[in-house]
Amino acid sequence: MKKILFIGYGNMGAALGEAWRARSEGARVLAIDPAFATRPAAHGFASAQALADAGEGGAFDLIVLAVKPAMAADALRALPHPWMQGAVLLSIAAGVRLASLRAAAPAGLRLVRAMPNTPALLGLGCTGLFAEADVDEAAREQLGALLRHVGSVHWLQAEAQIDQVTAISGSGPAYYHLFSEALAQAGQALGLPAELARALAAGTAAGAAAQQGAPGADFAALRRAVTSPNGTTAAAIAVFEQDEALRQLVLKAAQAAHRRAIELSSAA
Numbered sequence: 001m002k003k004i005l006f007i008g009y010g011n012m013g014a015a016l017g018e019a020w021r022a023r024s025e026g027a028r029v030l031a032i033d034p035a036f037a038t039r040p041a042a043h044g045f046a047s048a049q050a051l052a053d054a055g056e057g058g059a060f061d062l063i064v065l066a067v068k069p070a071m072a073a074d075a076l077r078a079l080p081h082p083w084m085q086g087a088v089l090l091s092i093a094a095g096v097r098l099a100s101l102r103a104a105a106p107a108g109l110r111l112v113r114a115m116p117n118t119p120a121l122l123g124l125g126c127t128g129l130f131a132e133a134d135v136d137e138a139a140r141e142q143l144g145a146l147l148r149h150v151g152s153v154h155w156l157q158a159e160a161q162i163d164q165v166t167a168i169s170g171s172g173p174a175y176y177h178l179f180s181e182a183l184a185q186a187g188q189a190l191g192l193p194a195e196l197a198r199a200l201a202a203g204t205a206a207g208a209a210a211q212q213g214a215p216g217a218d219f220a221a222l223r224r225a226v227t228s229p230n231g232t233t234a235a236a237i238a239v240f241e242q243d244e245a246l247r248q249l250v251l252k253a254a255q256a257a258h259r260r261a262i263e264l265s266s267a268a
C-alpha cells in the first residue's frame with residue numbers, strides 16, 4: 001500500500017500519517033483536511049477539489065478516514081469514486097459501524113476498522129483491527145505492517161470488539177494521564193514544589209510503563225515488589241483497594257466509554 005490518502009489530519013490522523021511518512025519506505029502520503037487552508041504543507045490539501053486541482057488523485061491503495069465520528073459518512077460520500085477504485089478504506093472513527101460506512105461507500109471499496117491510540121506518535125501505540133471478509137490476507141498483512149510502524153497490532157474476531165478496545169486502549173492513555181495529574185496534585189498537597197511533583201509523577205509513570213512493557217510482565221507481581229509488608233506502599237494500596245474502590249471506579253469508567261462508543265454508532 002504505497003499511495004495513501006488521509007481524510008482528516010488532526011491528532012490521530014497526523015500521528016499515523018507522519019509516522020508512515022517518516023518510516024514506511026516508498027509510501028506516498030497525502031491528506032485532505034480544511035485545516036491545511038491555514039497551515040500549508042506539501043502533502044496536505046484543504047479539500048478534495050484542491051487535491052484534484054494540484055493534479056493529484058487517481059486511485060489510492062489506502063484511504064484512512066480520520067475525521068470525527070459524526071462526519072465520517074459524509075466525508076466518505078464526498079470523495080470522488082475513481083480515487084477509491086481497488087482501495088482499502090481504514091476507518092479509525094470511534095463507534096462508526098461498518099454498516100454505516102458500507103452505506104456511504106461505493107461498491108467494491110474494501111472496509112477495515114481500526115482503533116489506534118495517541119502513543120502512536122512515539123511508535124508506542126496499540127491498534128485493534130477488524131476487517132470485512134473480502135479483505136484478503138495480503139491486504140491484512142500490508143495494513144498490519146503499516147500499523148506496526150506506530151506500535152503493536154491486534155486483529156479482532158468481531159466488529160463489536162472494536163468498542164471494547166476503544167474503552168481500554170483507545171481512550172486509555174487519557175486515564176493514565178489523569179492518574180498522573182492526580183499524583184502530581186497529591187505531591188503538591190503534601191508540600192512538594194509543583195515542578196518537582198510533576199517531574200516525579202511523569203518519571204514514575206514512564207518507569208512503571210517500561211516495567212509493564214517487558215515481555216510477560218505480571219502487573220500484580222510488579223506491584224508486590226514495591227509493597228513492603230506494613231510499609232508506605234501498603235498503606236496507600238489499602239486505600240485504593242478498600243472495597244476494591246479503584247478497580248470498581250476503573251470498571252465503571254471503562255463501561256461508560258464502551259456505552260458511549262455504542263451510542264456513537266447509533267448517531268453515526
Ligand SMILES: NC(=O)C1=CN([C@@H]2O[C@H](COP(=O)(O)OP(=O)(O)OC[C@H]3O[C@@H](n4cnc5c(N)ncnc54)[C@H](O)[C@@H]3O)[C@@H](O)[C@H]2O)C=CC1
Nearest residue numbers: 007008009010011012032033066067068069092093094116
Ligand atoms: N484522539 C484519539 O486518541 C483517538 C481518536 N480516534 C478517532 O479518530 C478520529 C479523529 O479524532 P482526532 O484526531 O482526535 O480529532 P481531531 O479533531 O484532532 O481531527 C479531526 C480532523 O478532521 C478535520 N476535518 C473536519 N472536517 C473534515 C472533512 N470534511 N474532511 C477532512 N477533514 C476534516 C479537522 O479539521 C481535524 O483536523 C475520531 O473519529 C476519533 O474517534 C481513534 C482513536 C484514538
Ligand SMILES: O=C(O)[C@@H]1CCC=N1
Nearest residue numbers: 094166169170171172
Ligand atoms: O474520545 C474519543 O471518542 C476518541 C476515541 C478513542 C480516543 N479518543
